[in-house]
Amino acid sequence: MKLDNYLGQCGIIAILRGIAPDEAVSMAQALIQAGIRIIEVPLNSPNALESVRLISDNVQDRALIGAGTVLTSTEVEMVAAAGGRLIVSPNTNEAVIRSTRNAGLISIPGAATPTEVFAAIHAGADAIKAFPAEMISPAVIKAWRAVIPSAIPILPVGGITPEDIAAYKDSGAAGFGIGSALYKPGKPLQDIKESAVRFVQTDRRSSS
Numbered sequence: 001m002k003l004d005n006y007l008g009q010c011g012i013i014a015i016l017r018g019i020a021p022d023e024a025v026s027m028a029q030a031l032i033q034a035g036i037r038i039i040e041v042p043l044n045s046p047n048a049l050e051s052v053r054l055i056s057d058n059v060q061d062r063a064l065i066g067a068g069t070v071l072t073s074t075e076v077e078m079v080a081a082a083g084g085r086l087i088v089s090p091n092t093n094e095a096v097i098r099s100t101r102n103a104g105l106i107s108i109p110g111a112a113t114p115t116e117v118f119a120a121i122h123a124g125a126d127a128i129k130a131f132p133a134e135m136i137s138p139a140v141i142k143a144w145r146a147v148i149p150s151a152i153p154i155l156p157v158g159g160i161t162p163e164d165i166a167a168y169k170d171s172g173a174a175g176f177g178i179g180s181a182l183y184k185p186g187k188p189l190q191d192i193k194e195s196a197v198r199f200v201q202t203d204r205r206s207s208s
Contacts (some may be wrong), residue, residue, distance in 0.1 A: 001126060003106050003108075003126050003153065004153070006037045006038050006063070006064045006153050007038070007128070007153060007174050007175045009035075009037045010035050010036055010037045010038070010175075010200055010203060010204075011169075011173075011174060011175030011176060011203045011207065012035075012038070012157065012173060012175065012176060012178055012182075012196075012199045012200055012203050013036075013038040013039070013040055013088075013157075013176065013177040013178065014031050014036050014038070014039045014040065014178060014182055014183060014189070014196070015033075015040045015042065015068060015157070015178060015179040015182070015183070016039065016040065016041050016042070016045065016051070016183050017042045017044070017045055017068075017179055017183070017184070018042075018045050018046070018184060018185040019041060019045050019046075019051055019163040019183065020045070020046045020047065020051070020185075021046075021047050021050040021051045021054055021186070024050075024051035024054050024055050024172060025054050025055060025058045027183070027189070027192070028055045028058070028059050028063070028065070028187070029058070029059060030189060030192065030193050030196070031063075031090050031192075031196050032059055032062050032063050032195075034193055034196035034197045034200055035064050035197070035200035035204075036063070036188050036196055036199075037062070037064060038064045038175075039055060039059075039063055039064070039065050040066055040067065040068040040086065040177070041065075041066075041067050041068065042056070042067065042069040043067050043068065043069045043070060043071075043075060043079075044066040044069050048067060049078055049079065049082045050082075051113050052067055052082040052083060052084045053083050054175060055127065056082065056083030056084060056085075057083060060068070060085070060195070064085055064086050064106070065083070065085060065086065066079060066084040066085055066086025066087055066088065066105070067079040067082075067084050067086070067087060067088065068088040068089070068090075068177075069088075069089070069090060070087045070088065070089050070096060070100075070204070071090075071091070071093065071096065072096065073095055073096055073099035075096075075104055075151065076096060076099040076105070077099070077103065079105070080103045080104075080105060084104060084105070086105060086106045086108065087100040087106065087107055087108070088108045088109075088110075088129060088177070089108070089109045089110055089129070090110040090129075090131055091109065091110050091116075092102065092109050092110065092111050092116040092117075092119050092120045092123075093109065094119060094120075094122075094123040096109065097120060097123035097124050097125050098111055098123055098124060098144055100124075101124040106126045107124060107125045107126050107127075107129075108125065108126060108127045108128070108129050108155065109128070109129060109136070110128075110129040110130075110131040110157070111124075111128050111129065111130065111131070112130070112136065114144065114147070114174065117144060117148060118148075120203030121148070121149065121152055125152070126152075126153075127152060127153040127154070127155055127174070127179060128144075128148070128152060128153070128154050128155065128188050128193050129155050129157050130144070130154055130155060130157065130173075131154045131157045131158050131177075132157070132158035132159065133150060133157055133158040133160055133164075133168075133176075134157055134158050134159045135201070136156060136173065138167040138168050138170065138171035138173075139171065141154055141156065141168060141171040141172055141173050142171040142172055142195070144172075144173065145172030150202060153174035153175060154172060154173050154174060154204035155173065155175045155176060155177055156168050156173050156176055156177075157173060157176065157178075157179075158177075158179075159181075160176045160177070160178055160181065160196055161181055161188055162199055162202040164173075164205045164207075165199075165202045165203055165206050166175060166202075166205075169203075169206040169207065170206075175203070176199075176203070181199075182195050182196060182199060183195075197198055200205075
């Protein structure tokens, strides 16, 4: 299934920074139950590749699973070996993008300027992570959207709250990466479920 198909079901990407393998599967199942269809485990989480492997083994038929904070081509290979199908980076590294596409994985590099955006697209990016979104307003996304090919989704990441979603969607954002506002270590599972439902419902209302 292509990235657009997952984003079409739900535009929320759950970023599980800091998650440990012993809670990875139950967390992924809870998020999928709430309607989320894309899950990212940043590589600076404890034993992140094991979490990617466990989640992929258990729920890959229901969601797109991968890793974030991927900085090198070697890490791309490690994520692929763990069963991940998605590579997310905080930066525009053309070698990482090309390695991702050569491995048959989905590439979402981070970009903060039009120059970085077009370099990422030229290297083969499937979507653009507008990062950090705190410095990339809906007005900036609208300006980007006027020149970026319509087939390339723009996904703001960083500090996004449910209250921000409508303005970004109106400006052309296709989805959002949500980190600490959704998950952080020690946050009760029920609270995470409630946060996930709120984000999913807000995203769906903004898409209708």
